[in-house]
Amino acid sequence: MKPLLELRGVSKIFPTVVANDAVDLFINEGEIHAILGENGAGKSTLMKMIYGVSQPDAGEIIWRGKKVTVRSPAHARSLRIGMVFQHFSLFESLTVAENISLAVKGSLPDLSRRIEEAGKNFGLPVAPDTLVHSLSVGERQRVEIIRCILQSPQLLIMDEPTSVLPPQGVEQLFNTLRKLKSEGCSILYISHKLDEIRSLCDKATILRDGKVVNTAIPSQESAQSLAHMMIGRDIPHATHADPDSGGKTLLQIENLAYTPADPFATTLIDTSLHVNAGEIVGIAGVSGNGQNELMRLISGEDLVPANQGKITIDGETVNRLDPIRRRRLGLAFVPEERLGRGAVPELSLGQNSLLTGLETGLARWGLIRFGPVKQRATECISDNDVRCGGPMAIAGSLSGGNLQKFIVGREMALAPKLLVLSQPTWGVDVGAASAIRQALINLRDQGTAILVVSEELEELFEVTDRLHTIYQGQLSPAVKTRETTVTHIGEWMTGQFLTVTSSEHSTNRQAGC
Numbered sequence: 001m002k003p004l005l006e007l008r009g010v011s012k013i014f015p016t017v018v019a020n021d022a023v024d025l026f027i028n029e030g031e032i033h034a035i036l037g038e039n040g041a042g043k044s045t046l047m048k049m050i051y052g053v054s055q056p057d058a059g060e061i062i063w064r065g066k067k068v069t070v071r072s073p074a075h076a077r078s079l080r081i082g083m084v085f086q087h088f089s090l091f092e093s094l095t096v097a098e099n100i101s102l103a104v105k106g107s108l109p110d111l112s113r114r115i116e117e118a119g120k121n122f123g124l125p126v127a128p129d130t131l132v133h134s135l136s137v138g139e140r141q142r143v144e145i146i147r148c149i150l151q152s153p154q155l156l157i158m159d160e161p162t163s164v165l166p167p168q169g170v171e172q173l174f175n176t177l178r179k180l181k182s183e184g185c186s187i188l189y190i191s192h193k194l195d196e197i198r199s200l201c202d203k204a205t206i207l208r209d210g211k212v213v214n215t216a217i218p219s220q221e222s223a224q225s226l227a228h229m230m231i232g233r234d235i236p237h238a239t240h241a242d243p244d245s246g247g248k249t250l251l252q253i254e255n256l257a258y259t260p261a262d263p264f265a266t267t268l269i270d271t272s273l274h275v276n277a278g279e280i281v282g283i284a285g286v287s288g289n290g291q292n293e294l295m296r297l298i299s300g301e302d303l304v305p306a307n308q309g310k311i312t313i314d315g316e317t318v319n320r321l322d323p324i325r326r327r328r329l330g331l332a333f334v335p336e337e338r339l340g341r342g343a344v345p346e347l348s349l350g351q352n353s354l355l356t357g358l359e360t361g362l363a364r365w366g367l368i369r370f371g372p373v374k375q376r377a378t379e380c381i382s383d384n385d386v387r388c389g390g391p392m393a394i395a396g397s398l399s400g401g402n403l404q405k406f407i408v409g410r411e412m413a414l415a416p417k418l419l420v421l422s423q424p425t426w427g428v429d430v431g432a433a434s435a436i437r438q439a440l441i442n443l444r445d446q447g448t449a450i451l452v453v454s455e456e457l458e459e460l461f462e463v464t465d466r467l468h469t470i471y472q473g474q475l476s477p478a479v480k481t482r483e484t485t486v487t488h489i490g491e492w493m494t495g496q497f498l499t500v501t502s503s504e505h506s507t508n509r510q511a512g513c
Helices: 043-050 073-078 096-101 108-122 137-149 167-182 194-200 223-231 291-299 323-328 349-362 370-383 400-412 430-445 457-463 486-492 496-512
Strands: 003-014 017-028 032-036 058-063 066-068 081-083 155-159 186-190 203-208 211-216 249-258 268-276 280-284 310-313 331-334 418-422 449-454 466-471
Touching: 003 043, 017 043, 017 058, 017 186, 017 211, 032 043, 032 167, 032 194, 032 223, 043 081, 043 155, 043 186, 073 081, 081 137, 096 108, 096 137, 108 137, 108 167, 137 155, 167 186, 167 194, 194 223, 203 223, 211 223, 223 430, 249 291, 249 418, 249 449, 268 280, 268 291, 268 449, 280 430, 280 457, 291 331, 291 418, 291 449, 323 331, 323 349, 331 400, 349 370, 349 400, 370 400, 400 418, 400 430, 418 430, 430 449, 430 457, 449 457, 457 486, 466 486, 466 496, 486 496
Parallel strands: 032 186, 032 203, 081 155, 155 186, 280 449, 280 466, 331 418, 418 449
Antiparallel strands: 003 017, 003 058, 058 066, 203 211, 249 268, 249 310
16 A cells, blocks of 8 residues: 555654654554654654654655655645644634634635535534634644635544543544545654554554654554553553542532633523542533533633532532632632633743742742752652653643643642542553543542542543533432443533433422322
8 A cells, every 4th residue: 555654764753852752653545553652752743743743854755656845734725634633733712613704715604514425414503703712722623623624635644532522422433534544645643542543443553752663553452452552551540449538518509500701601590519538529511511611610710600500619608709809718720721721831831830830939028938849849840740841832832632631730739638630641652641640630539629520431440439520501400420320421511411300300290280
């Protein structure tokens, strides 16, 4: 089979790290090829060189048998190479259709129709006239994927595409990718979900520390053997004992009926939940069903209007308290959006430590204590295996997974009473994800109340004690995680719990009569 793309001895060197070291890679026409590796292994850098975002320092890129210098993403698109980035490249003040029009020809009405059709066919629904700033991270990823598909690429680079899908939608996407493959499109597929790799991909190239260390046929490997190739060791499974059933309620949400000012945001309908000390509660749901609105109300970025419900932290009503005063009550928070909300891209890791740790000994008499700031960041980097150039490394220079490890580690190091996390291991490799999950369980065992919002059902079933699902702004009743199944929760993620709840209410009314 004739290679569509060849990389020969490609290297990329940055001042503090060799990102890629003499990488050889061969992608055949009509092949789905996985790129596997830990965070910081060099996957994103390699993809950026193929897409023309950066240039190799050594080596050759061969496209359809001819040596090329991919000068820019526009040049890559003209070669029919498309890419979905882990960190998105959308203009927040434009609509979905307007963003896609910057890369795809056609009138806005025509593009809107094509966007809706692609969303329906791929299981990636998004409204074309929605302003991007009002979309959740998961919804923005849908826009990136649709924009790529509408360009009819011969090579499609996809980074964690199923993180926005419920279990029922994954197979629909896979069927579409297999159809693209049958029509001659090649796909470079980056994912940390190894079972997906085994199901979908024809071949895998494994990177470690910037070098190719192995190639494999995923269907002939186990998830454990692929993980061992990636990180060079076996991955321990998080151990999870029963929770402390008598813990104090540290987060209480009562009858939250919140209508955001943004017309494209999701209205929360009669939302109630509680999280006790010494337990982990999870919320499952497809992105865009109200998770972002709920998280902003808990963090204090948005305030609860009068007569629209009540939020208490450690027994104190916080409806009108800003984020700083909520943190003083013991709240730590990890948002789903790493760059901009979780960290300031232009600041160093040390400076980003200061953002949430200012009142934990990092300042005195209003002056920054630079020694403790550097020490705090250094400890976070070491404890969480963050691959970077040290505490002075700029946050925006880190890979998505390494930045996520730093943000989660920074918040856990505050020893909070209440820890709220949204998508805690999104884009994080399997080894680091396992370590984060075990750290959350350890924190729970020390008495912290933890609320986890995630689209990763495997993650929720591994760490949580109780589970809710959210659909179109409505929260399901809680179920004990050990007493339910992935299939059941997957059905609830599509709103089936609403039928059950309505039926129960009807039965109760009849019994009352």
